[in-house]
Every structure is written in structure tokens, then in C-alpha cells.
Amino acid sequence: MLERKPLFPNVIELNHQAGHRIGCCVYLIYDGPKWLLVDIGYEDTVDEIIDLIRELDFPLANCQTIVATHADVDHVQGLAKAKQILRTTVTAHRKAVAAMESGDRLLTFAEIAAQGISLEMPPVKVDRQVGDGDKIQVGDLSLEVWHTPGHTDSQLAFRLGDLLLSGDNIFRDGCIGAIDAHHGSDLGDFLASLERIRQSDVGWLLPSHGPPFRKDNGLIERTIERVKTYLHMADFGTCAVDWPLMDEWDRELAEGRAPE
Numbered sequence: 001m002l003e004r005k006p007l008f009p010n011v012i013e014l015n016h017q018a019g020h021r022i023g024c025c026v027y028l029i030y031d032g033p034k035w036l037l038v039d040i041g042y043e044d045t046v047d048e049i050i051d052l053i054r055e056l057d058f059p060l061a062n063c064q065t066i067v068a069t070h071a072d073v074d075h076v077q078g079l080a081k082a083k084q085i086l087r088t089t090v091t092a093h094r095k096a097v098a099a100m101e102s103g104d105r106l107l108t109f110a111e112i113a114a115q116g117i118s119l120e121m122p123p124v125k126v127d128r129q130v131g132d133g134d135k136i137q138v139g140d141l142s143l144e145v146w147h148t149p150g151h152t153d154s155q156l157a158f159r160l161g162d163l164l165l166s167g168d169n170i171f172r173d174g175c176i177g178a179i180d181a182h183h184g185s186d187l188g189d190f191l192a193s194l195e196r197i198r199q200s201d202v203g204w205l206l207p208s209h210g211p212p213f214r215k216d217n218g219l220i221e222r223t224i225e226r227v228k229t230y231l232h233m234a235d236f237g238t239c240a241v242d243w244p245l246m247d248e249w250d251r252e253l254a255e256g257r258a259p260e
């Protein structure tokens with residue numbers, strides 16, 4: 001038996017519990033003997049995670065569901081295996097279903113051929129689809145589902161009282177989840193999701209990568225201002241809405257301006 005090290009009442013994070021980095025954050029939310037997981041990570045870490053849960057004295061049969069924050073390989077590759085071992089259900093946003101059920105290796109970032117990244121993405125059935133405002137129960141606790149698109153169109157966050165399990169929306173250093181056109185990123189949606197988090201009265205953000213941190217509106221505002229600049233930068237390709245240099249060039253071409 002291991003001593004439980006909850007980050008907050010009713011919330012264990014398994015990297016924190018293990019004392020070393022296993023992968024993405026895996027939150028175990030529990031009330032009495034009932035529990036659920038938010039994300040599972042890569043397949044090759046599923047055994048370590050389930051062993052840990054067993055040593056923490058959570059009956060494996062009491063897993064209510066495994067919730068996917070979104071359909072990226074580093075969050076959901078292990079779902080099929082974990083679902084089979086735990087004999088539980090999988091919960092995700094409806095926009096994550098097609099990629100998860102087909103094991104889409106492009107949409108999930110499992111296959112990035114140009115970088116030599118080629119991972120398995122075992123298909124997994126999504127048993128329950130949730131959307132904004134839905135509740136996910138565990139014992140007497142209730143996670144409020146927030147749909148926070150931007151990083152992907154299926155990105156979810158979950159409010160539990162003063163805590164927001166904030167997914168890949170923002171991390172402690174102000175970074176945000178990767179922006180990639182192939183992956184359904186949308187900068188306008190991302191800004192709206194960040195603004196929603198900024199305006200909320202939650203006290204703590206529990207992200208899907210890195211340590212939890214106190215919600216800091218200054219940090220979120222700086223990130224929002226940075227992301228706003230991406231809307232008009234060629235660096236972000238088809239995710240940008242425009243590129244002002246092209247308008248300048250149009251004017252200069254019409255004027256017949258010579259190089260200065």
C-alpha cells in the first residue's frame with residue numbers, strides 16, 4: 001500500500017503521486033471508493049499507472065470512466081489497453097470520436113512523417129460523448145464539462161469547484177497547446193477559450209502537461225496578447241487570418257515603389 005498524495009481534496013495526479021514524470025498529466029478524481037481518470041497517456045505507461053492505482057487501494061472495478069481531454073496520441077494512445085484492463089468506459093467530446101474510433105494517426109499526431117514520428121494509435125470506442133455544460137459524476141462529485149476548442153476542436157476542460165482541469169489550453173510558463181492546421185487548431189477559438197478561463201472565478205489550473213498552478217490573470221493576458229499577434233503572422237500559415245505585409249505589398253506594387 002502506498003500513501004496517497006492528493007494535490008487537492010479528491011484529486012490525485014499520477015506523475016506527482018509517482019514522484020517522477022510518466023508522461024502527460026493523469027488525474028484520478030475520487031469520491032470514496034469510486035474514481036475516474038482524466039487522460040491515460042501512452043500505451044507503454046498504462047501498466048505503471050494501473051499498478052500505482054492498485055497500490056493506492058482504489059478497487060480497479062470501481063473506475064467509473066476514463067475521460068479524454070482531446071484526441072492526441074500522448075493523451076489517448078493507452079486508452080484501448082486501459083479500457084480493457086479496467087473494464088470501464090471512455091468519455092470524450094463528439095469531435096474526438098472519429099479520430100479515436102478509427103485510430104486516425106494524422107489527426108492524433110501519431111504520424112508526423114516529415115519528422116520521422118510514427119506511433120501506433122490503437123482505435124478505441126467512445127462510449128459516452130459529452131459537450132459543454134454536461135456533468136460527469138464520480139460518487140457525489142460532479143465534473144462540469146467545458147468545451148474549450150483551439151488547440152484541437154475537441155479540447156475539453158473540467159471544473160471541479162475551485163479547480164479547472166484545463167487541458168492543453170495554457171501551461172504554467174504561459175505556453176499553450178501546439179498550433180497546427182492539420183490538427184484542427186483554430187486561433188480564434190483558442191483566444192475565446194483562453195478568455196473564458198481568464199474571466200472565470202476558478203482559483204487553480206490543473207493542466208494536462210506540467211505542474212498545477214494558481215490562476216494568474218496577468219499570465220493569461222500576456223498569453224492572449226501573444227496569441228492575438230499569431231492571427232496576423234505568416235509563421236502560423238493557414239491558422240493566421242491574414243498577413244498585413246501582403247496588403248502593404250499590394251499598395252507598393254500599385255505605387256511602383258522602388259526598394260529603399
Ligand SMILES: [Zn+2]
Pocket residue numbers: 024072074075168177208209
Ligand atoms: Zn497535449
